[in-house]
Amino acid sequence: xxxxxxxxxxxxxxxxxxxxxxxxxxxxxxxxxxxxxxxxxxxxxxxxxxxxxxxxxxxxxxxxxxxxxxxxxxxxxxxxxxxxxxxxxxxxxxxxxxxxxxxxxxxxxxxxxxxxxxxxxxxxxxxxxxxxxxxxxxxxxxxxxxxxxxxxxxxxxxxxxxxxxxxxxxxxxxxxxxxxxxxxxxxxxxxxxxxxxxxxxxxxxxxxxxxxxxxxxxxxxxxxxxxxxxxxxxxxxxxxxxxxxxxxxxxxxxxxxxxxxxxxxxxxxxxxxxxxxxxxxxxxxxxxxxxxxxxxxxxxxxxxxxxxxxxxxxxxxxxxxxxxxxxxxxxxxxxxxxxxxxxxxxxxxxxxxxxxxxxxxxxxxxxxxxxxx
Amino acid sequence: xxxxxxxxxxxxxxxxxxxxxxxxxxxxxxxxxxxxxxxxxxxxxxxxxxxxxxxxxxxxxxxxxxxxxxxxxxxxxxxxxxxxxxxxxxxxxxxxxxxxxxxxxxxxxxxxxxxxxxxxxxxxxxxxxxxxxxxxxxxxxxxxxxxxxxxxxxxxxxxxxxxxxxxxxxxxxxxxxxxxxxxxxxxxxxxxxxxxxxxxxxxxxxxxxxxxxxxxxxxxxxxxxxxxxxxxxxxxxxxxxxxxxxxxxxxxxxxxxxxxxxxxxxxxxxxxxxxxxxxxxxxxxxxxxxxxxxxxxxxxxxxxxxxxxxxxxxxxxxxxxxxxxxxxxxxxxxxxxxxxxxxxxxxxxxxxxxxxxxxxxxxxxxxxxxxxx
Numbered sequence: 001x002x003x004x005x006x007x008x009x010x011x012x013x014x015x016x017x018x019x020x021x022x023x024x025x026x027x028x029x030x031x032x033x034x035x036x037x038x039x040x041x042x043x044x045x046x047x048x049x050x051x052x053x054x055x056x057x058x059x060x061x062x063x064x065x066x067x068x069x070x071x072x073x074x075x076x077x078x079x080x081x082x083x084x085x086x087x088x089x090x091x092x093x094x095x096x097x098x099x100x101x102x103x104x105x106x107x108x109x110x111x112x113x114x115x116x117x118x119x120x121x122x123x124x125x126x127x128x129x130x131x132x133x134x135x136x137x138x139x140x141x142x143x144x145x146x147x148x149x150x151x152x153x154x155x156x157x158x159x160x161x162x163x164x165x166x167x168x169x170x171x172x173x174x175x176x177x178x179x180x181x182x183x184x185x186x187x188x189x190x191x192x193x194x195x196x197x198x199x200x201x202x203x204x205x206x207x208x209x210x211x212x213x214x215x216x217x218x219x220x221x222x223x224x225x226x227x228x229x230x231x232x233x234x235x236x237x238x239x240x241x242x243x244x245x246x247x248x249x250x251x252x253x254x255x256x257x258x259x260x261x262x263x264x265x266x267x268x269x270x271x272x273x274x275x276x277x278x279x280x281x282x283x284x285x286x287x288x289x290x291x292x293x294x295x296x297x298x299x300x301x302x303x304x305x306x307x308x309x310x311x312x313x314x315x316x317x318x319x320x321x322x323x324x325x326x327x328x329x330x331x332x333x334x335x336x337x338x339x340x341x342x343x344x345x346x347x348x349x350x351x352x353x354x355x356x357x358x359x360x361x362x363x364x365x366x367x368x369x370x371x372x373x
Numbered sequence: 374x375x376x377x378x379x380x381x382x383x384x385x386x387x388x389x390x391x392x393x394x395x396x397x398x399x400x401x402x403x404x405x406x407x408x409x410x411x412x413x414x415x416x417x418x419x420x421x422x423x424x425x426x427x428x429x430x431x432x433x434x435x436x437x438x439x440x441x442x443x444x445x446x447x448x449x450x451x452x453x454x455x456x457x458x459x460x461x462x463x464x465x466x467x468x469x470x471x472x473x474x475x476x477x478x479x480x481x482x483x484x485x486x487x488x489x490x491x492x493x494x495x496x497x498x499x500x501x502x503x504x505x506x507x508x509x510x511x512x513x514x515x516x517x518x519x520x521x522x523x524x525x526x527x528x529x530x531x532x533x534x535x536x537x538x539x540x541x542x543x544x545x546x547x548x549x550x551x552x553x554x555x556x557x558x559x560x561x562x563x564x565x566x567x568x569x570x571x572x573x574x575x576x577x578x579x580x581x582x583x584x585x586x587x588x589x590x591x592x593x594x595x596x597x598x599x600x601x602x603x604x605x606x607x608x609x610x611x612x613x614x615x616x617x618x619x620x621x622x623x624x625x626x627x628x629x630x631x632x633x634x635x636x637x638x639x640x641x642x643x644x645x646x647x648x649x650x651x652x653x654x655x656x657x658x659x660x661x662x663x664x665x666x667x668x669x670x671x672x673x674x675x676x677x678x679x680x681x682x683x684x685x686x687x688x689x690x691x692x693x694x695x696x697x698x699x700x701x702x703x704x705x706x707x708x709x710x711x712x713x714x715x716x717x718x719x720x721x722x723x724x725x726x727x728x729x730x731x732x733x734x735x736x737x738x739x740x741x742x743x744x745x746x
Contacts, residue, residue, distance in 0.1 A: 081651065085650060088646065088647045089647070103678070110682065111647055113647075113678065113679070113681075114678045114679045116676070116677060116678050274458070277458060277486075303489070305486065305488040306487045307485065307486045308484070309484050309485075312483070
């Protein structure tokens with residue numbers, strides 16, 4: 001096995017596959033990256049059993065030769081060493097060669113590294129076949145779908161189903177829903193195909209896939225019975241679906257609001273960030289007090305002191321209302337709505353409230369208030 | 374007590390005094406910053422008992438009014454809150470006011486923060502008087518003196534005296550020496566005054582003082598019996614001297630070398646950094662193998678593999694020689710010498726070797742080799 005490759009492209013590929021390799025691998029052989037050179041190009045596979053990323057570097061990119069002097073073969077080398085070595089080498093090209101079955105040599109002519117290697121047969125078989133319902137969308141649209149929802153998923157393992165992003169495709173519309181039971185984010189996109197499926201994909205994997213590449217491209221999702229496969233340019237990602245039934249959130253968004261606040265997103269976020277500095281008794285809990293004449297964000301801590309911020313740019317309709325909430329939830333929701341002016345609609349002091357961009361009906365978020373004493 | 378101050382200058386001052394305040398203060402009252410407004414300006418004091426920093430912001434900087442609406446007084450407020458609040462406020466000016474003895478109000482007109490405050494009397498008395506021998510030098514020269522030596526001091530508490538930077542002034546020359554017993558760095562500067570003193574100053578404090586300010590200025594050291602005070606522009610720093618006798622390093626620099634390597638500093642450092650990636654069996658230990666025709670840096674690990682780097686730009690005089698050493702020590706020494714081409718002079722395989730810039734006789738460094746098997 002041997003190949004000479006453009007160092008930058010090799011590093012880029014290694015960094016992509018490395019994203020699936022944990023620092024503490026549950027299965028020792030998975031601390032390695034699988035390096036395979038075949039007729040398709042250089043295939044790099046990283047996995048932590050839950051998540052697998054396989055990226056393929058082609059022999060040519062546009063008119064430029066990327067890989068040459070090839071002798072087909074495959075091997076496993078320690079991910080953390082090969083990536084760091086390729087990152088720090090100075091040559092434009094790197095030659096990778098398996099000297100015997102236990103040593104891989106990496107050289108740029110000036111530096112020679114010999115890494116202990118492991119036979120490729122010892123790597124587990126990973127199913128990357130794109131079975132089940134398929135749906136394709138632009139990578140930009142996919143990023144939005146994920147960035148506007150996945151942060152609201154639970155990060156705790158108590159109810160594993162809530163760590164998933166719930167994807168539901170019905171009649172040409174795909175809806176992503178995430179909730180940690182104190183807040184919820186929902187986003188709908190139109191599909192070119194009319195397909196139907198239901199899948200609970202780990203929210204962290206969705207975020208990883210949404211930030212794996214910089215380039216404009218398309219993403220194809222293949223939703224199988226137990227796994228999902230994402231195909232992006234030359235990269236395949238697979239993960240197991242989360243078991244269990246996702247809570248029914250169809251009718252959870254309330255209606256008939258009595259109080260409406262419209263405010264500048266930036267100003268509101270800056271005020272909450274500052275006030276939260278003193279939210280030490282109950283982490284990040286702040287209170288908003290609204291009348292038609294003034295909007296104030298405040299907090300109070302017996303240990304530390306108190307903080308009050310007055311909002312200058314707003315429009316409020318309704319009676320005087322005080323609502324306490326976790327400022328992190330509300331700030332993340334405002335950021336996810338991606339708009340200059342944010343609208344928050346309330347039903348009352350202790351009722352969940354809705355945060356949205358009035359110009360974008362495809363995205364809605366819900367936050368539950370916090371009781372204060 | 375009350376004052377209105379330019380927010381940027383207030384923040385700059387708070388960040389300077391904060392450098393002496395630890396995250397876990399041994400004495401609870403020292404988690405506060407002491408804020409005093411008096412005829413000199415705004416005096417901010419931070420301390421962790423070992424190290425104290427006091428900085429004074431004047432009423433005017435050049436023609437610009439910095440502080441106005443003053444009511445003299447002093448108080449203590451929690452450092453971590455006041456600094457973060459002043460950092461995040463948006464106003465150009467901030468008003469600080471002690472409302473009663475237990476509440477300090479910080480406001481920019483839009484945001485109001487009330488912090489629990491403590492009476493200034495509860496702060497320990499700190500002696501910042503500049504007693505003892507005094508010496509003045511440019512801040513740039515002081516930075517060099519410290520940056521070229523202090524890193525070689527010990528970071529372990531086993532022999533506290535080795536955590537100090539040893540300063541010795543004799544007849545118009547000041548020599549700084551640091552050693553952790555495996556390496557040594559020594560730098561001499563000429564003084565304008567003829568003064569004599571001997572002081573062991575914690576090396577970490579010396580580094581803090583050398584990086585406290587960006588501006589060109591001068592620094593004055595006042596070396597008392599038990600403490601040293603540094604005066605820089607409007608800032609005073611004091612720390613206790615380290616007790617004990619510094620080892621005699623006068624005659625430690627060897628002479629009569631038989632092997633000389635001259636190489637490009639950058640290339641040597643880059644090669645050592647890469648090779649060290651595989652120095653996992655014995656952390657950072659690498660070997661240099663020199664002949665008149667080739668210079669190689671290498672390492673070998675039974676677990677991981679091996680690495681070899683060939684140096685292209687060098688001149689070597691002497692018989693073939695192999696020396697093993699801690700690459701971190703040698704890389705730090707080369708960086709501290711601040712020169713394009715570095716000279717390393719050896720006596721033999723197991724003898725300490727000297728690293729120096731041949732054009733700078735004021736600075737010399739010594740590293741002890743490591744035995745390999």
